[in-house]
Amino acid sequence: MTHLSDIEIARAAKKLPIQEIGAKLGIPAEALLPYGHDKAKVQQSFIKGLADRPDGKLILVTAINPTPAGEGKTTTTVGLGDGLRRIGKNAAVCIREASLGPCFGMKGGAAGGGRAQVVPMEDMNLHFTGDFHAITAAHNLLAAMIDNHIYWGNELGIDERRVSWRRVMDMNDRALRDIVVGLGGVSNGFPRQTGFDITVASEVMAILCLARDLDDLQERLGNIIVAYRRDRSPIYARDLKADGAMTVLLKDAMQPNLVQTLEHTPAFVHGGPFANIAHGCNSVIATTTALKLADYVVTEAGFGADLGAEKFFDIKCRKAGLRPDAVVLVATVRALKMNGGVAREDLGSENVKAVAAGCANLGRHIENLKQFGVPVVVAINHFTTDTEAEIAEVKEHARRHGSEAYLCRHWAEGSAGIEELATRVAEIADSGRAQFAPLYPDEMGLFEKIETIAKRIYRAGEVIADKKIRDQLRAWEAAGYGNLPICMAKTQYSFSTDPNLRGAPTGHTVPIREVRLSAGAGFVVVICGEIMTMPGLPRHPAAEAIHLNEAGEIEGLF
Template structure:
């Protein structure tokens, strides 16, 4: 049986004017700033008028560690949102925006799949409303102003060897990871070694996603540490007087984007920090706005629950005063087989034993999520090759951890395939059984926080950090940054820092390569293993098969 591609399904969507979608949430047309007919930004003025409203229920969708078999976390988020609306609930979804780098690389876009998608799919996966371009421009303006300040006499006494602010571009480009700038003589400034990160790893992205309004945005931008003097004292963005101009560039980008699902239900798509090298959640502004307008809000956190969900709880919820009511953990039979040692080519064959061998990955994620005091439901994202016996193994494994596993067919059937999941999630949310608490307190030491995550979430034996890193953490504590949460940067493919270590490994170590202070965003980034802040393209990038067909339609996006 042949199935239509995601882009074919998206192109056939019966989209409604964005004003009709806004009306479902009580947003008048005057408060929507349209980008064409099918997408709009919600005005800051309208958002501020919602402050006194009661919040709806917050549902987090996360997943097991991703595998090449695919888990369908975004697809499940969309399907659950549609399912809640189908059973008569007033629900909205909140997603991250897609980065151009992965779209043209290997990972693809971020609009869901099958009959559980957000549209317009092509726009969302390409330039959308220009938010990422604004973030790139704001980030690089600051970089230009640093080099310009040094060129014109360096009044602030910046130590050129200790400029920490790199440049960014929204593309996977390994050639830019480590570069030398200002070659070519006196007129071009002072040569120094630097590099590029991908835009979604920018601290400006993290700040946009955590800021509550434009005033808070400018304060956070001003707090960015860009360099150090020879005496190691920090130099802030505000010292260069760049925060005002950066805020101007980000003024429109701060406003959440409203689009729709294939079933014409409201979807906020805003912000997009990477989950392995940043905090991996959509913007606080979008989530809080949705909670004021809908009774149920379904949002996702990037990659597996060891990264995305942990950061959602320990960074986003802590900073924004949010508390999830239910967590949905997405798993697939195919991914369980891969965790059980089956090769990708053999995933379509029934292998009950391999599913059972892979389930420890699932059960560890369930146990970890329960540490935060929130009820967990497992969503089995159904593939046509799944057998009843294989599905039963997952259900039994989840039950052994005190969680219910529900088969979902949203990819194939849309909301009809998530009625059971939506009903159960709504029951748990309405029961108010969650007793949410972050994993660690603000007053715990920075290294202690790192150890807490490594031992309780990753189940590692130890954290390996040399004296230089420990001294740096102590110096930040002495400077008043000890209360900040930790943003772990590690591989998404494993609980460990080794991407090839599948399942539920124990007895491993977490080596820290580098620590970075994101003083504006308000967290400490801890880089482990071989994680890259600027990805490269694969041997055969998706860009090779993306183009326009004879009718002028885009082909090859996924």
């Protein structure tokens, strides 16, 4: 039956009522706010009562650099959660919510695949519980209040040329990247240039995912810098008195969502910041809640380990006081062959030499992850075209880098196909081997932090930044922002800033195009190369194939 599409498998799933899923973690029915029969939010009041409980073991799933061949990070996260339950462990999964942009574009949904999926798949990939709509509304309320303030006399002295807060929508729409607002005469305000980003790139999204509770959320929202005066002094969201109303809009969105996997493992699906422009992890509140309720929590970080895992460790774990116990690095033979120079159309043929060449990328990620003091295990996400010799090559390469690799068939077989990895990961997590530490200390200078990431993770030879950027970083240090972590925004396809440079390049140059202060989220965004904060749709977007069938069921989502 594995020839069925993801959506067909999801539709055939026998889901348990969400109260039964909550009961597996000891969540009483009255602490759940149901959205239908198969999804619910967990109440803040219940979460607050968990504070004194010990934490379970935290397992991060990350991957090699993504390729068009696919890696299967979410699928492996879901499969490993199911696998841990299969061997008798009390486990839960934490993943991000899906953005509508990729769903209707080309990337598809974010619920896993095959026999390792989170359901209800259609709901999760569409409006779900409305969290992204709430984030969009809160973000755009702030934007409206800025222009309204200027219209009614501009008491704060906002320099209209220096309004940094754009608008957002959860859709890929390149026509909105650069626009002019306020046309049409006096009654419509003052014309100025601005634009739209996609909702997952909003600082409000990053804030929701890093906030500990509603008080922390409002404090961070108030800290957002929205514009500057002519003397370059910043104007904050709290200066516009927008933080209270924004918090009200986000009150329900702040509560984590509980759903289930195909095998009824509890899954928290909450938040979804971009993994290159933001930090690419699900919410802190979902992860910390899961750690209080389960003995093992499996979570993922966006894109390859050079982006997602580095930000998970240096931003999320640092800020939330999390201490991961093990890392699973996902790779596929197909993706390794692509890193080894094989064209997409030739991936079906055995090519051990190309696998060996592509394993340079795998080896680099293993070395990098070990710098954080956390043990690393490799999960080989199995495809039917993989040969014994190719799999053996990956296992040998992992062994040479002081790690171990396990073949995982969870996509086709569910938890039965990942039992070996689950057993080993539980052993490692229980062993206490992890000695987690972030890559750099808080007190290191901002530019030194950038260089540390570029040289130790990307293996760059140098970082290039003109005087204006260095002066900006020094000004932020003088203003008290020097202790913030760095959020690198670069291509996900390479260790370098060139998306076509695969494998494990060294000595390359990292040019910094721009730096942005996310004072609310609590990090400095460093933009390297070309990074889109508002993607466009491809020539034939996935939306063209999405429709309702005669039975009223959704077709075409993947």
